[in-house]
Amino acid sequence: MDGENHTSENSELISETIEKLPSSVSREGKGKRLWKKVKYQLVEYNSLPAYLRDNEFILGHYRPEWPLKQVLLSVFSIHNETLNVWTHLIGFFLFLSLTIYTAMKVPKVVDIHSLQLPEVLKADLHKLQECLPSLPNMPDLHKLSGELKSTLPSIDLLPSFSRWHVMDLLYNCLPERFSHSNQTDVCVLRSMKEDVANLIAPLMLRPITRWPFFAFLGGAMFCLLASSTCHLLSCHSERLTYIMLRLDYAGIAALISTSFYPPVYYSFMCNPFFCNLYLGFITLLGVATILVSLLPVFQNPEFRTIRASLFLGMGLSGVAPILHKLILFWHQPEAHHTTGYEVLMGVFYGIGALIYATRIPERWMPGKFDIAGHSHQLFHVLVVAGAYTHYQAGLVYLKWRDLEGCRGN
Template structure:
């Protein structure tokens, strides 16, 4: 009897021990989950490691040394970098769309609104050269006597396009349509207007023979630089809180993107303004390219990313932008009588204003320096800087379209 009671007591004591162990494990599990949950909460500025301390006027809502999984998911949550990420990520998709649109929709020759000035262009054109180009593909076609007569009429009637009103010439128009390369067909024109008259049809066919499309690579270089800058910036703001090493890499990428945007922004205005002056074209393009590469190399220095060098960073990039004043003034001197030169300069001044105000806001940390902690989530200087950068880049895109239309129409 005593033995059984002893066994029962031992079992009871052992069972109590197991229960206590289970309770301890349960508490430890809850504690770990609670700690894990608290560990990846937003923290305040004073709790950050040194490499994440950049703006003392933004007091809270920081992510600090999160794992990559949580960082990628944080793109859809609210913290003080949310709008920094999205302002440039949306800008990247905007310029990606513009690049696709430019490649597919911007015609290879001047668009239809420009063709209303075709008679003035034809008066200045070399009609003998035009006739030669038209007839290179015509000898193998039928109705050659009619074509010879058409050529004679072309000499006197082409500037006013009056000969196209005659129904007797419509079959010749059809022959010319079949003769011209496929890339000059109506399907390659993106203007919403439809050519309703035979005059406009003929003007649309003849214009490509007179107006040679210029190269597009400087324009696409700028679009590529803009997309690289915007995507690099967005990625930097998203991932830099992971670790000191990744933060270092991301900041280098961000500075390289800024230098790339500024450098490639010079390419369209310099190339299209001085395409007929190779010396100045190569001089300006070479200078800004070397300056951009030098800025990228300087930005690789570890001390370049520290907060005390903030004003130096802003001044360096601002200086790159200001150096664009030389080719713009030179362009105005050469082409002061051209309305396109004034039009593009207006866009470039507006772009410079956007970039300049953005750099000033970035360097002075306005408005958060006036009310620390009030602009942690929205409205602080870096977000305003991002919006102004996108606005300036889009303004430059509009200027690029004017350059393309101008040079397609006039050449050198």
């Protein structure tokens, strides 16, 4: 009887509320708006479906099974995934900018002022750099190679920068008229050939291949964008959660694998056996990690520690090539410089994985870090910091190999 009386009182209250609505407002439309307002509210952990229950220490501000439109718009609202989305979304745009900068500027990574050259040669080099774009191409100067070699006694004093030849630079720089063998032009060429040779000697720089560096940048962008998308969309439905989590794990594996491409390739580019061995091993391990991540059982919360350990172990597999690099190039300051960056990167990733697995600090104060400061957000920040540290190491590798080539290997 008490239940019936309670139901009757609720019905009367609803009827009175409807009667108080303005006559100009459709009762049906008003009811739909009220329903939407209630339906898309944030809920607590205990109200979530089982597949969305991942961290019991985050107690509220969840978006359970919202429509896709509302899920997408929630990127601009406050909930417990807001900072998870934006920490990696901002990281994605950071690395997109670094990729564009690298493509445009880093081929000129060698700083002329850092070369151990006389000041006169440095000044001449800048003059030649200004003249190169304005001079027409020259079809053939190979007959003069013997004479030009005799005018470049100082080249042996410079580092073995690359496989460029003096004739290739002259071919692209000197005016076309010098390709003809009339007496006047030959005399003119002989009178200036020593000056030209001295000018181009420091220009014998051919940037090494950049694909390992861009592979890393691509892996970083894929990881950050996949993670951001996963945190934004996973609340929509169980099916989309299943897809997004696998995309997220694939992104992490891609970042770890491609992070080893620059150090392995540039350290062992002159030792093809070890270069292919290390690159092949880390690539196969990355593919295996992605395949394991596709197993449905791997997604259960009780496997959180195993997931973190697997990716951490994948990162630790890079210790061998780094130690090998130090043994081979102990006398090179660049080897120590890059190793310092790589150790710092490992510290960032390691601390991030530890925080992720232990759920610190929210496990100490459940509900206090729902919006900001919980473990996953800290993990994201440390991942971006580690990836940026590795980018700086990559710049050192590029400058080192552009200057040194395979000299001393």
